[in-house]
């Protein structure tokens with residue numbers, strides 16, 4: 557609870573003005589705290605006469621913050637192969653662990669994965685907790701969540717990171733809920749405050765218009781999911797030494813309400829737009845599914861792949877795995893050709909780090925030109941086929 561010292565309070569109203577939740581008001585010359593106070597502490601900082609304070613035990617909900625130590629990465633395996641995102645997380649995890657002076661641990665759940673542990677150590681891990689069981693051969697969120705929760709309760713890491721992928725987004729929220737921990741989704745930047753181990757979790761907010769840095773000061777572990785392709789993996793160092801710790805779990809933890817009948821790799825999964833060097837992206841300006849045929853030809857000519865804005869995906873012209881942006885994928889190809897895409901901030905955050913951006917748009921005021929390396933103002937139905945033809949001729 558936020559405490560008001562009525563002997564000190566001068567009723568100036570600075571707390572009322574500063575409170576983002578409208579949870580404090582001045583009545584009869586003294587601050588009064590409402591039920592919707594979140595203990596964010598903004599009013600405490602705003603009070604010049606120091607009449608407000610939050611008791612430390614309440615601030616941390618009774619959690620002993622110092623009892624938690626170490627940086628953990630939830631390793632993601634797809635079809636028996638460790639996903640790239642896990643190495644990206646080990647890259648940023650290594651930095652956080654070094655800054656804080658603690659161990660970096662990888663948590664690997666699955667079946668028959670012993671051979672993968674060395675690559676995690678080469679990627680930066682000091683310790684690999686390995687839980688193997690035939691029941692973990694197929695991803696099932698209830699079992700994976702339960703095992704992870706169990707391990708976290710036992711070892712008390714201060715930070716747990718997972719990919720902002722379909723698997724990470726399904727397993728981590730339930731673990732955070734079970735542990736009563738904070739969780740920041742879709743981070744694009746992470747840092748740690750050395751003195752108190754506060755994880756500074758930065759992510760786009762308000763539709764991508766601002767970047768917000770979020771702290772979880774009252775609970776442990778601090779949990780975050782991180783977008784793919786925004787953190788750099790380390791160069792694998794096979795001379796690194798680490799420890800592999802097999803963990804035996806009670807059999808009842810593997811019980812599941814889910815039965816996986818079959819796993820089918822979707823055709824669209826076969827081209828991962830985050831892995832290719834050239835992307836030709838289409839937006840609402842393509843007008844229809846047929847419009848995509850024009851840019852597909854250009855993509856084929858450049859040995860690239862198709863990408864899209866959300867408008868094109870929502871219209872059903874192309875499937876979701878092709879979507880670039882805040883609610884799609886973050887890509888960083890060598891060449892990104894944006895055709896009929898306006899360049900809304902939610903799209904730009906997913907592609908603006910591409911090495912070369914070419915924008916084709918008939919509106920010379922379109923924001924995409926602000927981030928483009930080269931811009932063509934014109935009708936894409938004329939420009940794109942002409943460009944494809946020129947490239948075809950040049951390649952001959």
Ligand SMILES: Cc1cc2nc3c(=O)[nH]c(=O)nc-3n(C[C@H](O)[C@H](O)[C@H](O)COP(=O)(O)OP(=O)(O)OC[C@H]3O[C@@H](n4cnc5c(N)ncnc54)[C@H](O)[C@@H]3O)c2cc1C
Nearest residue numbers: 839840841865866867881882883884896897898903918936
């Ligand atoms: C919370 C939230 C999350 C979002 N997430 C994403 C996301 O992940 N990815 C994403 O892309 N969007 C996202 N959006 C939507 C985003 O705000 C835009 O609405 C969307 O990116 C617009 O797509 P577009 O550029 O294809 O369409 P438009 O903005 O309609 O632009 C179409 C462009 O095509 C040009 N054009 C039209 N005809 C031609 C032609 N013949 N030749 C040349 N140019 C032509 C026009 O000049 C225009 O600039 C999100 C929005 C919100 C609120």
